[in-house]
Amino acid sequence: MEFCDECGSMMKTDGDVWVCNNCGNEADRDTADEAHMTSTAAREESEVVDMSDVDDSEIGPTTTVICPECGHDRARYEMKQIRSADESETRFFTCTDCGHKWREDDH
Template identity: 25%
Template sequence: MATGPKLKFCPESNDLLYPKEDRERKVLIFHCRNCGYQEDADPSNYCVYRNEITHTSKEKTVILQDVRADPTLPRTRDVTCEACQHNEAVFFSASTEEGMTLFFNCTKCGNRWQDRI
């Protein structure tokens, strides 16, 4: 048996399935970024995921959220996303253990990164 976290693959396209939260039903699901296939996570994975969220710092919980759709947050075109080279990102600041940090969320691919202020 393999050890460590189990990777799940899409039965339709064989791509890696990514965990995300179904906000309406408040459950964890796995989804395929390629074809859109999704399935509910099994309860044991679900528990691990919830624990992770509970035990991480408040700031990390903030980073986990996809803030691209939040109209109250400012946008900047002075950045370049490392993942897709897009030049627009939503950004917000939060205080972390290292001090004030700017968080960026690429508006195209959702990639997140951070900068110390």
């Protein structure tokens, strides 16, 4: 992956040069440097994991939180970074009683 020196956007290859889709800047390709790059196209697809035999109590930690659907006070949770890196993580909850799913993020 190469980034534009002018605007910072990701560049794509076009023959012997890298081209920025944003500003049109071009840079010569360096095959020695590119040998260290990894292409996602070369990776194999991962297998689907069957979670049907896993007990709910074995899936993630739980916390005390009120389910907006049924009012139960326990839920499994996980945290994911879905916005930019300078924003806090989003918490995803699943009620241990009714299975309702919801999210909570800081505003």
